[in-house]
Amino acid sequence: MDYGAFSRQAASMKFLVPYLVPRGSVQFALHYLLWMIFIISLYLLQKFFFDGGLEYGYVQPLRTVFVIASPCLIIGLTLVAKLEAQKEEISRLSRTDVLTGLLNRGAMDAVLANELPNLPGCLLLIDIDHFKSVNDDFGHAAGDECLRAAARFLRRVLPEDAELARWGGEEFVVLVRRQQVSEVAPFANRLAKGVSLPITGRNGPIRITFSIGVANLSEVGPVDALLKLADTRLYFAKSWGRAQWVGPEAEPLEP
Numbered sequence: 001m002d003y004g005a006f007s008r009q010a011a012s013m014k015f016l017v018p019y020l021v022p023r024g025s026v027q028f029a030l031h032y033l034l035w036m037i038f039i040i041s042l043y044l045l046q047k048f049f050f051d052g053g054l055e056y057g058y059v060q061p062l063r064t065v066f067v068i069a070s071p072c073l074i075i076g077l078t079l080v081a082k083l084e085a086q087k088e089e090i091s092r093l094s095r096t097d098v099l100t101g102l103l104n105r106g107a108m109d110a111v112l113a114n115e116l117p118n119l120p121g122c123l124l125l126i127d128i129d130h131f132k133s134v135n136d137d138f139g140h141a142a143g144d145e146c147l148r149a150a151a152r153f154l155r156r157v158l159p160e161d162a163e164l165a166r167w168g169g170e171e172f173v174v175l176v177r178r179q180q181v182s183e184v185a186p187f188a189n190r191l192a193k194g195v196s197l198p199i200t201g202r203n204g205p206i207r208i209t210f211s212i213g214v215a216n217l218s219e220v221g222p223v224d225a226l227l228k229l230a231d232t233r234l235y236f237a238k239s240w241g242r243a244q245w246v247g248p249e250a251e252p253l254e255p
Contacts, residue, residue: 097166099144100151108165108173112223115175122181124174125213125230126154126191129242131170134199134206142199146170146208153195157187173227181214181247188212188245211237212245219248 095107135143163175194209213234220226233246
């Protein structure tokens with residue numbers, strides 16, 4: 001079987017899927033019923049308007065074709081819809097970090113490569129402070145919960161149109177559209193202060209903070225250079241005491 005040809009044919013029929021493809025057994029029955037109504041209507045049209053004169057002309061062959069083709073068409077479109085759904089799910093999973101549900105590094109690389117050249121805004125490189133201590137003191141399950149809690153907190157604080165990804169380990173990358181560093185200060189300050197975890201230590205709930213390096217997209221051209229600049233500022237944010245953000249105005253010197 002030529003699966004490539006089948007895929008191309010399926011793609012050409014995609015525009016029909018939202019209208020014709022059944023979603024479950026009830027929809028399947030409804031669609032089949034509609035086909036039968038159409039066929040019966042065709043028969044009645046021939047019977048009453050043409051007085052049976054076209055019984056063996058055009059109507060009879062058409063009716064036969066529709067009777068045979070209707071279930072085949074519905075089943076075929078159902079298979080096309082399932083293939084499309086599986087393809088979309090595979091694509092989504094390939095772009096998603098399994099633990100946090102955020103974009104993964106590969107997906108964020110693609111976003112930056114495609115959008116960065118023509119996009120005003122800024123980039124944030126975020127690191128969870130003392131993440132290793134959470135892992136060491138409470139175990140890796142607590143570390144995973146820490147990452148999930150951090151992801152939820154970042155989603156809640158950041159603008160809705162911001163692109164957020166887990167960059168690796170305890171690092172996150174954020175692309176904020178149409179805002180310069182001076183405009184992100186309010187939520188950058190809130191991010192740096194951190195969030196309490198659903199983990200209780202000796203002195204109550206554990207709280208994590210964030211160190212953040214921020215760079216305007218217009219500061220440097222290539223994506224790698226921009227990430228390196230944000231990483232340098234993240235390094236200084238951690239060196240200067242953590243729980244803070246450093247942007248272009250800081251012009252840090254070697255500590």
